[in-house]
Structures are given as structure tokens and as C-alpha cells.
Amino acid sequence: xxxxxxxxxxxxxxxxxxxxxxxxxxxxxxxxxxxxxxxxxxxxxxxxxxxxxxxxxxxxxxxxxxxxxxxxxxxxxxxxxxxxxxxxxxxxxxxxxxxxxxxxxxxxxxxxxxxxxxxxxxxxxxxxxxxxxxxxxxxxxxxxxxxxxxxxxxxxxxxxxxxxxxxxxxxxxxxxxxxxxxxxxxxxxxxxxxxxxxxxxxxxxxxxxxxxxxxxxxxxxxxxxxxxxxxxxxxxxxxxxxxxxxxxxxxxxxxxxxxxxxxxxxxxxxxxxxxxxxxxxxxxxxxxxxxxxxxxxxxxxxxxxxxxxxxxxxxxxxxxxxxxxx
Amino acid sequence: xxxxxxxxxxxxxxxxxxxxxxxxxxxxxxxxxxxxxxxxxxxxxxxxxxxxxxxxxxxxxxxxxxxxxxxxxxxxxxxxxxxxxxxxxxxxxxxxxxxxxxxxxxxxxxxxxxxxxxxxxxxxxxxxxxxxxxxxxxxxxxxxxxxxxxxxxxxxxxxxxxxxxxxxxxxxxxxxxxxxxxxxxxxxxxxxxxxxxxxxxxxxxxxxxxxxxxxxxxxxxxxxxxxxxxxxxxxxxxxxxxxxxxxxxxxxxxxxxxxxxxxxxxxxxxxxxxxxxxxxxxxxxxxxxxxxxxxxxxxxxxxxxxxxxxxxxxxxxxxxxxxxxxxxxxxxxxxxxxxxxxxxxxxxxxxxxxxxxxxxxxxxxxxxxxxxxxxxxxxxxxxxxxxxxxxxxxxxxxxxxxxxxxxxxxxxxxxxxxxxxxxxxxxxxxxxxxxxxxxxxxxxxxxxxxxxxxxxxxxxxxxxxxxxxxxxxxxxxxxxxxxxxxxxxxxxxxxxxxxxxxxxxxxxxxxxxxxxxxxxxxxxxxxxxxxxxxxx
Numbered sequence: 001x002x003x004x005x006x007x008x009x010x011x012x013x014x015x016x017x018x019x020x021x022x023x024x025x026x027x028x029x030x031x032x033x034x035x036x037x038x039x040x041x042x043x044x045x046x047x048x049x050x051x052x053x054x055x056x057x058x059x060x061x062x063x064x065x066x067x068x069x070x071x072x073x074x075x076x077x078x079x080x081x082x083x084x085x086x087x088x089x090x091x092x093x094x095x096x097x098x099x100x101x102x103x104x105x106x107x108x109x110x111x112x113x114x115x116x117x118x119x120x121x122x123x124x125x126x127x128x129x130x131x132x133x134x135x136x137x138x139x140x141x142x143x144x145x146x147x148x149x150x151x152x153x154x155x156x157x158x159x160x161x162x163x164x165x166x167x168x169x170x171x172x173x174x175x176x177x178x179x180x181x182x183x184x185x186x187x188x189x190x191x192x193x194x195x196x197x198x199x200x201x202x203x204x205x206x207x208x209x210x211x212x213x214x215x216x217x218x219x220x221x222x223x224x225x226x227x228x229x230x231x232x233x234x235x236x237x238x239x240x241x242x243x244x245x246x247x248x249x250x251x252x253x254x255x256x257x258x259x260x261x262x263x264x265x266x267x268x269x270x271x272x273x274x275x276x277x278x279x280x281x282x283x284x285x286x287x288x289x290x291x292x293x294x295x296x297x298x299x300x301x302x303x304x305x306x307x308x309x310x311x312x313x314x315x316x317x318x319x320x321x322x323x324x325x326x
Numbered sequence: 327x328x329x330x331x332x333x334x335x336x337x338x339x340x341x342x343x344x345x346x347x348x349x350x351x352x353x354x355x356x357x358x359x360x361x362x363x364x365x366x367x368x369x370x371x372x373x374x375x376x377x378x379x380x381x382x383x384x385x386x387x388x389x390x391x392x393x394x395x396x397x398x399x400x401x402x403x404x405x406x407x408x409x410x411x412x413x414x415x416x417x418x419x420x421x422x423x424x425x426x427x428x429x430x431x432x433x434x435x436x437x438x439x440x441x442x443x444x445x446x447x448x449x450x451x452x453x454x455x456x457x458x459x460x461x462x463x464x465x466x467x468x469x470x471x472x473x474x475x476x477x478x479x480x481x482x483x484x485x486x487x488x489x490x491x492x493x494x495x496x497x498x499x500x501x502x503x504x505x506x507x508x509x510x511x512x513x514x515x516x517x518x519x520x521x522x523x524x525x526x527x528x529x530x531x532x533x534x535x536x537x538x539x540x541x542x543x544x545x546x547x548x549x550x551x552x553x554x555x556x557x558x559x560x561x562x563x564x565x566x567x568x569x570x571x572x573x574x575x576x577x578x579x580x581x582x583x584x585x586x587x588x589x590x591x592x593x594x595x596x597x598x599x600x601x602x603x604x605x606x607x608x609x610x611x612x613x614x615x616x617x618x619x620x621x622x623x624x625x626x627x628x629x630x631x632x633x634x635x636x637x638x639x640x641x642x643x644x645x646x647x648x649x650x651x652x653x654x655x656x657x658x659x660x661x662x663x664x665x666x667x668x669x670x671x672x673x674x675x676x677x678x679x680x681x682x683x684x685x686x687x688x689x690x691x692x693x694x695x696x697x698x699x700x701x702x703x704x705x706x707x708x709x710x711x712x713x714x715x716x717x718x719x720x721x722x723x724x725x726x727x728x729x730x731x732x733x734x735x736x737x738x739x740x741x742x743x744x745x746x747x748x749x750x751x752x753x754x755x756x757x758x759x760x761x762x763x764x765x766x767x768x769x770x771x772x773x774x775x776x777x778x779x780x781x782x783x784x785x786x787x788x789x790x791x792x793x794x795x796x797x798x799x800x801x802x803x804x805x806x807x808x809x810x811x812x813x814x815x816x817x818x819x820x821x822x823x824x825x826x827x828x829x830x831x832x833x834x835x836x837x838x839x840x841x842x843x844x845x846x847x848x849x850x851x852x853x854x855x856x857x858x859x860x861x862x
Binding site: 170 | 369374376377383459462519533536537539558560561570735736740741742777
């Protein structure tokens with residue numbers, strides 16, 4: 001237990017250093033892009049005069065040197081203040097919190113479904129390589145991986161909204177019907193079906209391919225042969241020896257994807273009008289809304305650091321040979 | 327978004343009836359003879375705005391939503407003549423230096439407070455003149471607004487400002503409630519996100535990334551209008567999804583070129599949908615190409631004329647704009663009938679003439695057949711700019727000019743074209759709006775060569791003759807003489823060609839045929855929708 005504690009403390013300290021580094025890198029990177037928020041806001045309005053732009057710059061603090069802007073940003077961050085988005089006229093933390101639930105619904109459900117289906121189908125395919133089941137599953141995975149998300153999304157809308165009229169084409173709630181409780185949850189679920197399916201197809205393809213390769217790899221190792229030699233059945237070998245070992249790379253891959261959750265999926269959110277963080281980030285980039293962008297990047301990087309930590313712990317739990325102390 | 331298959335089928339059934347009648351008859355006829363039906367929610371697409379107040383932010387989507395919650399002092403007929411709205415009458419003094427407005431009595435803000443001349447005074451002096459991107463120049467010479475009584479507002483100007491009478495619509499010169507704004511920071515006032523107006527619709531709810539809900543104002547001064555129960559502004563970021571939503575009746579109406587123009591021609595054939603031909607006169611949208619006159623190649627007017635001869639504008643309108651609009655003949659769109667002039671130099675499409683002019687200008691072809699090499703930056707909004715740039719590149723190759731197209735996002739484009747002047751040619755577009763002094767002058771007036779200001783005179787055009795015509799028009803009170811000055815101006819710039827007018831493009835709106843009375847004034851989808859009703 002103390003070994004775990006020491007490991008945790010060391011990793012947490014490393015994480016802090018990484019976060020500080022990320023804060024600096026984020027700041028530099030977002031300022032490398034030409035143009036700024038004041039110009040974009042004035043430009044989209046059209047026909048503003050120079051005084052108007054100067055007034056906006058002063059208001060947004062863009063007339064200060066980069067060092068002063070950086071100092072202000074870090075000082076605010078130390079007080080857990082992510083700053084104010086002048087474009088959206090709202091504090092950054094409120095904007096992020098606003099879209100967090102929608103993002104989590106979309107990303108967590110697709111990842112969870114994709115992970116479970118990916119593990120099962122990948123396993124199924126690898127158990128009888130080159131059999132019909134393997135060919136079908138592998139082909140599906142290939143198609144899923146190669147299909148552009150926006151195209152799949154639009155096709156699903158054409159089928160289920162335009163032709164069949166079963167599901168809404170976009171949005172997250174039925175507008176103007178304030179539904180709460182179970183009705184509200186069902187309403188959101190109905191709206192979530194198409195975007196979740198679209199995203200699941202993509203993630204699932206990744207997981208299937210990885211799981212299949214991983215199972216095939218483990219199945220050829222010596223300890224599996226030994227297990228057969230001991231007289232274990234096919235089923236026992238896979239359940240006790242292959243599955244656990246094959247899961248390791250899957251956990252790592254899941255960790256990578258979970259780290260990216262806060263980024264949302266710009267494509268799926270755009271096609272289905274889903275009010276998530278991906279779209280918010282996208283708009284922030286193209287309007288040079290630096291405060292908002294830095295806030296989202298900061299949050300995402302925190303999540304990546306935390307997920308990496310958790311992934312390592314889970315891996316160690318699945319496979320005791322991975323020593324946490326080293 | 328609760329569209330069901332039933333809605334779609336109902337829509338087709340209605341369309342079946344209408345298909346029996348000539349197309350023009352049905353859309354026109356309903357607007358005039360049909361008795362307005364009360365009730366129903368209108369589902370309209372809107373790109374998500376950053377705020378809902380247009381008094382100091384002139385972004386396109388705010389223009390669309392804000393005018394439904396705020397009436398202006400006046401509205402306009404199709405010839406852009408003012409009609410009473412919040413002002414019942416007005417009188418411009420003979421010297422043009424003052425305008426006296428008599429205000430409508432009994433008008434209330436959505437929170438129940440009375441609307442008075444003090445609101446007009448506050449908005450004009452503290453908001454439009456100080457903070458509105460265009461208002462800062464429109465109201466530059468406004469010295470004061472007097473409010474001798476609650477229903478009289480007198481605008482005093484240092485110099486005559488005749489264009490002011492053309493800029494008073496509710497979305498352009500928006501009157502804010504003084505009691506909510508005075509003494510507080512205007513730019514961050516919470517009322518910018520939950521506006522309180524005087525218009526036919528009241529703000530109800532804004533779910534970011536999803537929708538904005540407006541509900542009927544039961545105390546509207548022009549009872550029994552508005553006819554609708556409310557408007558849902560649906561936020562849908564993807565144009566292909568918007569096309570599907572229009573097709574499946576999940577959206578009733580979408581403006582500001584909501585789908586690609588090719589898709590618009592496809593949707594037009596769907597029996598439930600229609601594309602109104604009127605309702606963008608006040609927008610007077612034009613696509614054009616700017617030339618950076620600082621470049622040595624472009625100094626000789628014959629080079630510019632040659633390049634313009636090589637661009638077949640009819641081809642562009644037909645194949646890139648899918649016949650939405652007309653080939654442009656000058657800086658002012660034909661839609662602005664009050665000031666448009668057709669008697670300007672025309673440059674017929676002729677590659678031979680272009681090559682001859684370039685030879686004459688001494689731009690000889692090198693051994694590789696090229697005369698010179700330039701860049702082209704299309705404005706990154708909408709693919710018609712990009713496709714026009716591609717066409718430009720092809721045509722220039724025919725006359726020995728190599729073109730490199732540069733794609734970039736808007737902030738980069740902006741910095742290149744309007745801050746650093748690091749460009750050769752652009753493909754872009756802008757609203758001409760209701761008055762050339764407000765909408766057109768910015769691209770041609772030498773005093774508007776202002777680094778860092780977007781949609782200003784980026785080409786660096788500096789012509790004393792054009793300046794003189796524009797400046798005289800700024801203060802000319804006589805409407806006939808003022809129009810004549812703008813005719814001169816059009817003639818001058820079409821001789822000089824600092825900018826290539828390409829297409830007077832239609833600012834396409836697509837709507838369900840059940841949506842009636844959206845084109846009752848030149849603002850169309852930007853109008854206040856008090857008269858709109860659903861015929862289903």
C-alpha cells in the first residue's frame with residue numbers, strides 16, 4: 001500500500017510540473033496565430049472605424065504586452081479564474097460548464113458502447129481467424145474506420161429523419177417543450193441516438209482492429225500453448241489466459257480516447273447541431289477568442305494528465321507484472 | 327425540432343393543391359387576399375449570435391434576430407422611402423441640419439415602462455454615435471438630440487447628414503431602453519443577452535448551441551399584430567443538415583444563403599419549399615474583387631481593364647451563383663434602385679481585347695508565356711468566393727497572368743488584406759445597405775484607407791474626383807442632386823476600376839410555402855415579422 005502511495009505522490013508532483021509546462025505552451029501556441037479577437041469582432045460587423053477597434057483592444061486587454069497578458073492569465077488561473085470571454089459575453093467557466101453535460105453524454109456513451117462492442121467483436125473475430133465471422137467483422141471494422149463521420153451522419157439523417165421520420169435530425173432537446181424527469185431524459189436520448197451511433201461506429205472500428213490483433217498476438221504466446229498442454233479447454237484458455245492479457249493495449253487506447261473527451265467531436269456536433277465543447281472550441285479558434293480557448297485547453301490537459309495516471313493504475317491492477325514502483 | 331412524418335406529409339398535401347396554380351400567383355395571391363391566421367410557432371435557422379442587441383454590434387445574425395425585438399424610428403418601402411414605425415412623422419429642416427421626429431404615443435417596452443424621447447436621445451448620442459461600428463461614421467456630425475417633450479426628438483447635426491434618414495431601421499439604429507442602460511456599462515449590460523425591446527416579439531429563452539425562443543408581445547402597438555405565437559431560432563451549424571431540416575419541415579425558414587447555392591436550386595424544386603425573389607433590397611449584397619493598387623503591375627489602368635475584360639461575369643453568375651443574382655455593372659447593386667446607374671463604362675468579355683490591352687501596357691509575355699504572377703485571397707465565408715477565385719485563376723492564365731490562390735481563416739485574411747496590405751487581389755463581398763454613404767463609400771473613399779479596419783478601402787484607391795463626389799453626396803440635401811452625385815461616382819470608379827464588381831448576388835432565403843408575408847419590406851428575413859403568419 002505504501003508503495004502505491006509513494007507512486008501516487010511522485011506521479012502527482014510530475015503532473016503538476018507537466019501542467020505548468022502545458023499552461024506556458026498553450027499560451028505561446030494560441031498567440032502564434034495571426035489576428036486577434038478585436039479585429040475579428042469588428043470585421044464580422046463590417047465597416048468599423050479605427051477608433052472602434054482600438055477601444056475593443058483596450059477593453060480586451062490586447063493593448064498590453066504579451067508578458068503582461070501572460071502574467072494576468074497565470075494570476076487569474078492561480079485564483080481558479082479562467083477569465084472572461086468577451087465574444088460570448090460570459091465567464092469562460094460558465095461557458096464550459098454549460099456545454100460539459102452535453103459533451104459527456106455524447107462522448108461517454110459512444111466510448112462505452114464502442115469499447116464493449118469492440119472488445120466482444122474483436123475477440124470473436126480473433127477466436128477463429130479467417131473464418132466467415134472474422135471476415136465479416138474485419139470488413140465492418142474497415143468500413144467503419146474508413147467512412148467519413150460527416151457522411152455517415154448525413155446518411156443516417158437522410159434515412160431516419162427524411163425517409164422514415166423516426167428521429168429528429170439535430171439538436172439535443174425538443175424546443176419549447178420544457179420536459180423534466182423521465183420524459184426529459186427520454187427526449188434527450190431520442191436526440192442522442194443518431195450522433196452516438198455515428199461516433200460509436202468510428203470508435204468501435206478502432207477497438208475491434210486493436211482487440212483482434214491483440215488477441216491473435218497473445219494466443220500465439222508460449223503460456224497459451226502451455227495451458228492447452230495442461231489440458232484446458234479452448235473456452236477456459238481464452239477466458240483465463242488470453243482475454244486479460246489482450247485487454248492491456250485496449251485499456252491504454254481507451255485512456256487515450258478518454259483524455260480527448262473534452263475536445264468533443266467537432267464533426268458530429270456540427271452535423272447534428274449537438275451543443276458540445278468541440279464546436280465551442282472550433283468557434284473559439286476561428287474567432288481568436290483566446291481566453292475561452294485557453295480555458296478549454298487547460299481543462300482538457302488536466303483531464304489527459306489525470307487519465308494517464310488512472311490508466312497506469314488500472315494496467316497495474318490488470319497485470320501484476322507491471323510494477324508501479326518503477 | 328419536433329417534426330414528425332405527419333408534418334411532412336401535410337406539407338406535401340398542401341403543396342399538391344398549390345401546384346395546380348401558377349407559381350407566382352400563389353405566393354403573391356396569398357399575401358394579399360388571404361386573411362392572416364393567428365397562432366403557431368415559426369422555426370427559423372440562425373447562426374449562433376454572440377449577443378442579441380444590435381445597437382452596437384452589426385454582425386449578420388444579430389441583424390436577423392434583433393429587428394424582431396426592436397422596432398426602429400422608421401421602416402422602409404421597397405424603394406427605400408421611410409414609413410412610420412416608432413416615429414409617426416418627421417421633418418427635415420431646409421438646411422438639412424436638423425430632423426424632428428414625432429414619436430408614437432402609448433408604446434411600451436417589454437418590461438412595461440413607457441417608450442419616450444429620452445430613450446431615443448440616449449441611444450443616438452451614447453450608443454450609436456459612440457459604439458456602433460457603422461454608426462460612428464453615420465452619426466459623426468450629430469451634435470445633440472433634444473427631447474423638448476416625451477414624444478418629440480430633435481436630431482441636431484453640425485453638417486447636413488441626409489444618409490441618416492436611410493439608416494433608421496430597427497436593426498441598424500436600434501433604440502435601447504434608457505432605464506436599463508443608463509449609468510451602467512453598455513457593452514456588458516445583462517440586457518444585451520436578455521433584451522428588452524419595443525418590437526413585436528419578446529425575448530424568452532436562449533439555450534446556447536441549441537435555440538433562442540422569442541414569444542409574441544401581446545401589448546404590441548400595432549395590434550392585432552403580431553400573428554405568430556412566437557419564433558424559435560434554431561442553431562444548426564452544418565449547411566447540409568440545414569438543407570435536410572428544410573426538406574423535412576423541421577425548419578420553416580432560413581436566410582443569409584443558408585445552404586450551398588447548388589443545394590438551393592435543388593431545394594427549390596421540392597413542392598413544400600420556395601425561394602422568395604424579393605426581400606434583400608435593403609441588403610444589396612455584392613460580390614467583388616479588390617486589387618491592391620500599391621502593386622507596380624496594377625498602376626496602369628489598362629492592366630486593370632484588361633483583367634476585367636477577361637472575367638466573364640455572366641459565366642460566374644450562371645455557374646457559381648446558379649443564377650441567383652445578376653452580373654454586376656458597377657459598385658452599387660441594381661437592387662438599390664434609388665442610386666444605381668447603368669450608364670457607366672461596360673467591359674464586355676473578350677480575351678482578345680484583354681491580351682491587346684496588356685500588350686499595349688507593355689506587359690510582355692516572358693519566354694514561358696507569362697506576363698506576371700499575382701496572388702488571390704478569397705474571403706473564407708462560403709464556397710462561392712473560393713470557386714470564383716478558381717475561375718479567376720483559369721481566366722488569368724488565358725491572358726498570361728499566373729495566379730496563386732491562398733486559403734486561410736478569417737483572422738489571417740483580415741490581417742493580410744486590411745492591416746498589412748500583403749495581397750494582390752481578393753474575392754470578397756459586402757452589403758451595400760440602404761445608402762451608398764453607409765455601405766459603399768467605405769471601399770472607395772481615400773479617407774477610409776485605415777490600416778487595421780476591416781472592409782475599408784483596402785485597395786488603396788485614391789481619386790480626388792471620386793472623393794469629391796462622395797463628399798458632396800454626404801451633405802447634399804436635395805435627393806435628386808444626391809442621386810446625380812452617386813451616378814458620377816459610379817462612372818468615375820468604373821473608369822478607374824480599383825475594384826472589379828462581379829455579381830449583384832441574391833441574399834438567398836429559403837422558406838416553407840406556408841410562411842406568408844416575410845417579404846413585405848426590403849429587409850425580408852431581417853424584418854420584424856409582425857405581419858408574418860403560417861398558412862397551414
